Amino acid sequence: xxxxxxxxxxxxxxxxxxxxxxxxxxxxxxxxxxxxxxxxxxxxxxxxxxxxxxxxxxxxxxxxxxxxxxxxxxxxxxxxxxxxxxxxxxxxxxxxxxxxxxxxxxxxxxxxxxxxxxxxxxxxxxxxxxxxxxxxxxxxxxxxxxxxxxxxxxxxxxxxxxxxxxxxxxxxxxxxxxxxxxxxxxxxxxxxxxxxxxxxxxxxxxxxxxxxxxxxxxxxxxxxxxxxxxxxxxxxxxxxxxxxxxxxxxxxxxxxxxxxxxxxxxxxxxxxxxxxxxxxxxxxxxxxxxxxxxxxxxxxxxxxxxxxxxxxxxxxxxxxxxxxxxxxxxxxxxxxxxxxxxxxxxxxxxxxxxxxxxxxxxxxxxxxxxxxxxxxxxxxxxxxxxxxxxxxxxxxxxxxxxxxxxxxxxxxxxxxxxxxxxxxxxxxxxxxxxxxxxxxxxxxxxxxxxxxxxxxxxxxxxxxxxxxxxxxxxxxxxxxxxxxxxxxxxxxxxxxxxxxxxxxxxxxxxxxxxxxxxxxxxxxxxxxxxxxxxxxxxxxxxxxxxxxxxxxxxxxxxxxxxxxxxxxx
Numbered sequence: 209x210x211x212x213x214x215x216x217x218x219x220x221x222x223x224x225x226x227x228x229x230x231x232x233x234x235x236x237x238x239x240x241x242x243x244x245x246x247x248x249x250x251x252x253x254x255x256x257x258x259x260x261x262x263x264x265x266x267x268x269x270x271x272x273x274x275x276x277x278x279x280x281x282x283x284x285x286x287x288x289x290x291x292x293x294x295x296x297x298x299x300x301x302x303x304x305x306x307x308x309x310x311x312x313x314x315x316x317x318x319x320x321x322x323x324x325x326x327x328x329x330x331x332x333x334x335x336x337x338x339x340x341x342x343x344x345x346x347x348x349x350x351x352x353x354x355x356x357x358x359x360x361x362x363x364x365x366x367x368x369x370x371x372x373x374x375x376x377x378x379x380x381x382x383x384x385x386x387x388x389x390x391x392x393x394x395x396x397x398x399x400x401x402x403x404x405x406x407x408x409x410x411x412x413x414x415x416x417x418x419x420x421x422x423x424x425x426x427x428x429x430x431x432x433x434x435x436x437x438x439x440x441x442x443x444x445x446x447x448x449x450x451x452x453x454x455x456x457x458x459x460x461x462x463x464x465x466x467x468x469x470x471x472x473x474x475x476x477x478x479x480x481x482x483x484x485x486x487x488x489x490x491x492x493x494x495x496x497x498x499x500x501x502x503x504x505x506x507x508x509x510x511x512x513x514x515x516x517x518x519x520x521x522x523x524x525x526x527x528x529x530x531x532x533x534x535x536x537x538x539x540x541x542x543x544x545x546x547x548x549x550x551x552x553x554x555x556x557x558x559x560x561x562x563x564x565x566x567x568x569x570x571x572x573x574x575x576x577x578x579x580x581x582x583x584x585x586x587x588x589x590x591x592x593x594x595x596x597x598x599x600x601x602x603x604x605x606x607x608x609x610x611x612x613x614x615x616x617x618x619x620x621x622x623x624x625x626x627x628x629x630x631x632x633x634x635x636x637x638x639x640x641x642x643x644x645x646x647x648x649x650x651x652x653x654x655x656x657x658x659x660x661x662x663x664x665x666x667x668x669x670x671x672x673x674x675x676x677x678x679x680x681x682x683x684x685x686x687x688x689x690x691x692x693x694x695x696x697x698x699x700x701x702x703x704x705x706x707x708x709x710x711x712x713x714x715x716x717x718x719x720x721x722x723x724x725x726x727x728x729x730x731x732x733x734x735x736x737x738x739x740x741x742x743x744x745x746x747x748x749x750x751x752x753x754x755x756x757x758x759x760x761x762x763x764x765x766x767x768x769x770x771x772x773x774x775x776x777x
Contacts, residue, residue, distance in 0.1 A: 214261045214264060215261070215264055217260065217261070218260040218261045218264045218265055218268070219268065219495070221251050221258065221260050222247065222248070222251065222260060222265060222268075222494070222495055222498040222499075223491070223494060223495070225247040225250060225251060225498075226243065226244045226247040226494045226497075226498050228243075228247075229243030229244070229246045229247045229250075230243035230244055230247075230494075231243070233246075238589075241339075241342065241497050241588065241589070241592070242589045244494050244497035244498050244501070245497050245498075245500060245501040245504075245585050245588065245589060246501065247498050247501060248265075248497065248498040248499060248500060248501020248502040248503075248504070249501040249502070249504055249506060249585075250501075251498070251502060252501060252502035252503065252504065253502070254504065254505040254506060254507070255506070260502060262499075262502050262503065265495065265498065265499040265502055266499050266503075268492065268495045268499065269492070269495050269496040269498075269499035269500070269557075270461060271447065271492050271495075272338070272489070272491075272492030272493050272494075272495050272496040273338055273461065273462050273465075273496060273557050274446055274447055274450045274461050274462065274464075274465040275443075275446055275447075275465070275485060275488055275489045275492050275493075276337070276338050276341055276489055276492075276493055276496075277337060277338075277450075277462045277463070277465040277466040277469070278446035278450070278465040278466065278468055278469040278485070278489075279341070279469060279482060279485060279486075279489050281465065281466045281467060281468060281469020281470040281471075281472070281473065282469040282470075282472060282473050282478050282481060282482045291356065291667055291669060291670060292356050292357045292360040292361075292667070292669075293360070293669075294538075294668065294669045295357055295360075295361075295535065295538055295540060295668075296357060296360035296361045296363070296364050297364055298534070298538075299361055299364075299531060299534050299535065299538070299548070300361050300362075300364035300365045300368065301364070301368065302530070302534055303333065303361075303527055303530050303531045303534065303552065304330070304333040304334070304365060304368055306333075306526070306527060306530040307329060307332055307333030307522060307526060307527035307530065308326065308329035308330050308332075308333050309329065310329065310332070310522045310526045310527070311325060311328045311329025311330070311331070311332045311333070311522055312325035312326060312328070312329045313325075314328075314329075314518050314519070314522060315328045315329070315576075317518075318515065320573070320576070321383070321384045321571075322383060322384070323380070323383030323384040323385050323566075323571040323572075324384075324566070324571055324572050324573060324576060326383065326571075327376070327562060327563070327565075327566030327571050327572045327576070328566075328572060328576050328579075328580070330369075330372055330562055331555065331558075331559040331562040331563050331566070331580050332519065332522050332523055332527070332555060332559070332580070332583065333365075333527060334365050334366075334369050334555060334556075334558040334559055334562070335362055335365065335551065335552045335553075335554055335555060335556065336554055336555060336556020336557055336558070336559075336584075336588065337359070337362045337363075337366065337462065337556070337557075338493060338496055338556055338557060339554050339556050339588050339591055340358055340359065340362055340551050340554075341359075342493065342592075343550075343551070343591060343592055343595045344358065344359070344551075346592065346595075347595060349547075349708075352707065352708050353544070353642075353644075353665075353666045353667055353707065354543065354544050354547040354548070354666075357540075357544060357547075357548060358547065358548055358551035361531075361548065361551070361552070362551070363463075363466065365558075366460065366462060366463050366466075366558065367407070367463065369460070369558045369561075369562070370403075370407060370458075370459050370460055370463060371403055371404075371407075372562070373460070373561065373562070373565060375403065376562075376565060376566070376569065376571075377565075377569060380569040380570070380571060383571060384570075384571065385569040385570040385571040386569060386570040403458065406457045406458045406459070407457065407458075407459055409457060410453055410456075410457035410459050410464070410467070411467070413457075414467045414468075414470070414471050415471070418449070418467070418468070418471040419471045422445055422449075422468070422471050422472050422475075423471070423472060423475030423477075425441070425445070426438075426441060426442070426445070426472060426475050426477050426481065427475065427477065429441040430477055430480075435484075438477075438480070438481075438484060439484045439485070442472075442481045442484055442485055443485060443488065445468055445472065446465050446468055446469070446485070447465075449464055449465065449467070449468035450462070450464035450465035450468060451464070452464070453467070453468075460558075460561075462557065462558075496557070497588070500556070500560070500581070500584060500585060500588070501585065503560070503581050504578075504581045504582065504585055505578055505581075508575075508578045508579065508581075508582050509582065512575070512578075512579065515575075515579055516579060516582050516583065516586075519579050519580070519582065519583040520583055520586060520587065522583075523553060523554065523555055523583050523587045524553045524587060524590070524594075527552055527553075528549040528550070528552050528553045529549070531545075531548050531549050531552050532545045532546065532548070532549040535548050535549075538668075539668065539683075540666070540668070541666060541684060541685040541688070542602055542605065542606065543598070543599075543602050543685055543687075543712075544666065544685075546598050546601055546602055546605075547595075547598055550591070550594040550595050550597070550598055553587060553590075553591060553594050554584070554587035554588050554591040555580070555583060555584045555587055555588075556584060556588065559580055559584060560580070560581070560584070563576065563577045563580045563581075564577070624682065624694055625662070625680055625682055625694055625695070625696075626675065626680075629680050632660070633660045633662075633680060634660075634662070634680070634696040634699060635696075635699045636660070636699070636700070636701045637659075637660040637661055637662055637696070637699070637700050637701065638654060638659060638660070638661040638662075638700065638701065638702045638703075638704055639661070639662050639664060639692065639695045639696075639697050639700045639702070639703050639704070639720075640654075640661050640662065640663050640664070640704050640706060641664045641665075641686040641703070641704065641705045641706060641707055641716060642664075642665065642705065642706040642707030642708075643663050643665040643667070643670050643674070643681075643706075644706065644707065644708070646706045646708075646732060647663070647665075647706035647707070650704060650706055651663065651679075661680075662680045662681065662682070662695040662696065662700075663679065663680070663681040663682070664681070664682050664684065664686040664691050664692065664695050665681060665682075665683065666683065666684065666685055667683075668683045671683040680695075682694045682695055685712065686705075686707075686712070686716045687712035687715040687716055687719075689719045689723075692716065692719050692720060692723070693723070697719070697720050697723050697724055697727070698723045698724050699724070700720075700724060700727060701727070701728065702727065702728040702729070702730065703716070703717070703720045703727055703728070703729045703730070704730045705717075705729070705730070705731045705732065706732055707732075708732070708734070713731055713742060713746075714742075714745065714746065717729055717731075717746045717748060728748075728749070729746060729747075729748030729749065730748065730749045730750075730751065731746075731748055731749070731750045731751070732750075732751055732753065733750060733751070733752055733753075734752065734753050734754070735752075736752055739751075739752050
């Protein structure tokens with residue numbers, strides 16, 4: 209009896225060829241994902257030779273998206289999302305609007321209708337969360353302030369895309385497609401209302417029920433002592449919640465998995481859950497990039513070069529420039545603006561879903577899908593390189609542009625301490641850089657001990673909240689001398705750098721030592737090699753998170769043993 213082994217064949221070909229070409233790409237000093245994309249093109253239907261099962265590869269890639277988004281949720285709490293709502297919500301909506309209008313304008317030049325232009329523009333406006341996560345993880349910036357803004361921005365984009373995917377069939381008829389359309393404005397508003405109700409019901413269910421139920425369930429499984437059952441429980445929760453949310457509430461698999469991770473993060477086992485699922489997330493992320501390559505027809509590059517250049521101009525320049533201007537307009541630092549721009553300079557999974565829906569509704573031509581795929585592959589391939597250029601571009605802009613330097617130092621009430629802060633609170637104080645999970649814990653203990661401190665934080669909403677509580681705080685990147693000067697670093701006794709972003713640590717310490725040579729410096733890091741270099745270069749106290757946890761546990765064990773009678777030892 210013959211067996212259908214197309215699933216095994218597809219996985220073996222995708223992972224095997226992905227490994228070989230990924231290694232080759234790394235040897236050529238290119239991102240490994242370029243090799244994965246090339247592997248997909250080679251085993252895809254548009255190239256001669258072996259052809260893998262495209263449908264199966266797409267489903268495997270969907271699982272990869274679920275697991276990756278679940279991993280993001282495990283690291284990204286609801287509080288993190290609310291912290292960046294002031295920039296992520298307006299930023300994502302305005303950036304989608306600008307990119308969609310650019311796509312409509314470009315398609316109009318090619319003679320396409322409004323419906324085709326709308327789908328095309330929306331597809332170009334939505335960046336890939338999978339690609340962003342890979343870039344942030346490679347740079348160790350997933351938990352940084354800029355990383356939280358970028359992830360929050362894309363979560364808002366995903367929510368907007370969910371609404372679009374539900375509304376598009378209802379609007380297909382009036383836009384020239386073959387959908388059922390809407391009879392009147394009331395039907396459209398009813399569809400929109402029902403969609404918002406579904407999404408709201410899902411979010412409410414996850415926050416009110418899932419936030420208690422799923423962590424409790426994870427603890428019950430952990431108590432069995434079986435590692436296999438724990439891993440199975442985590443994977444089942446990620447995939448099961450994603451599937452259930454899609455069928456019961458009409459949201460996407462990716463969004464459902466993201467919220468599953470967010471609620472499971474409430475459990476103290478969230479770190480273990482992240483570690484247990486990491487190998488599967490990595491393997492399925494490779495399948496995602498391979499599946500993207502399989503959909504691509506290389507002939508488009510030769511037959512429609514000008515159209516592809518136009519698509520890339522919208523993705524790499526148009527929407528990134530719009531985001532850059534918006535972030536600066538909201539008074540965030542230049543580094544944040546450039547990082548967010550680099551994060552958005554690509555498209556991915558939701559773009560493919562929008563394109564497929566547009567074609568099924570008769571709105572988007574086949575050429576439109578191929579152009580979207582070409583733009584996705586090229587933008588995904590160059591996106592890691594754009595991230596590498598963030599720091600050099602920032603230095604170049606500040607060196608060459610008087611306007612940029614003035615904007616960095618532009619009058620901003622949050623960038624200066626209030627005049628009513630007393631002299632006593634600004635003498636011998638601790639300057640605390642970063643007010644995330646670690647920073648908040650340090651601040652709480654300093655307050656309990658009656659020690660004065662000043663917070664330097666890039667999150668403007670957080671600075672406003674601190675000032676409402678009468679806590680001295682300044683907004684801005686502490687790598688800029690003006691920020692530490694406002695925190696009165698010259699009269700401080702200690703500089704505590706609690707932010708996970710280690711790229712600017714050296715600049716912070718250099719400024720602090722210049723203005724206050726005797727100041728003590730304490731830095732956090734999660735990387736042993738980075739800790740060694742910082743100790744050698746700065747002479748400060750550098751604490752590695754895992755080491756400090758081990759020391760605390762050891763002290764607790766020894767203290768406990770000291771209370772046990774000697775005979776029991």
